[in-house]
Amino acid sequence: MDDALLDAEPASAGNIAARSDTATDPTTPVAPPPPAATAKAWETVLAHIEAQLAAGILSPGDRLPGERALATGLGVGRSSVREALRVLEVLGLIRTQTGSGPSSGAIIVARPSGGMSILMRLQVAAQGFAVADVVKTRLVLETAVARELAETRAHTAAARELLDAMGRGTLTDTEFLLLDAQFHLSLAEATGNDVLTATMAGLRSAIEAYVIDASAHVPDWPRTMRRLQQEHRDILAAIDAGRPGEAAERVAAHISGYYAETRITDAGHHHTSPTTSDRPPEMAPHSTLASHPALAHPTTT
Structure with missing residues (x-):
């Protein structure tokens, strides 16, 4: 991560670095940092940012202050800030963009979650999955998630x-899609099923890459x-209204619709004339969403 990446102070409503209330300033520790003898400097930065996230001072959609501001506020070197941000990005808590201006720097996309999802995410992060396989897996998992949430009124x-x-x-479009991916993960987390959440978290990198x-x-x-x-609003409305079938169908249409609209391949090429093999299963001719196995047999056992 180069120095320019996080030095730019974003000028937006969500710019938390510009808040006048020092009690909510992310460069002001919410608790005394651990002694230098018992913690590396980057671990102090990491613990500080995670504490801000857990306390709700930082929220998804907020931007972190620049690298220089964090280093000065926490009394550590900029290399320590860089290392902490790398860890946070691997854990899926932030995403960074290169360049300068209001869209550069680090944006919060998630709050800290359980150790199981972190482990799973790290295990699959380096693996390359075929886009079609990711889409098919999402259809199976996320329709089941939506159905369960609607049934339990979670x-x-x-x-x-x-x-x-x-x-x-x-x-930006990238920031929107990063938050979009976290939206889908948050639905899995709402089920309270750690294995399901871990699987979705593990797929996150692959989902973000293709979308x-x-x-x-x-x-x-x-x-x-x-x-x-x-479509997101419609999914939540169906869940909140306790309509499992509609919730599952709306999720399937949402995932399939974006795939069909963009028709991205694993090589990153765009098909202008998609064949049946380019479509996810439920997008084949003369089929309906209801005929997809994930909808016809939405068990979560």
């Missing part, structure tokens, strides 16, 4: 928080973004 507060963050007009690559092939991104936002 709380979806975290998903709603992310949906609100995605509604900010200052987000971001595919966005370059969307002819009208603002229109697509508005459609995706509405």
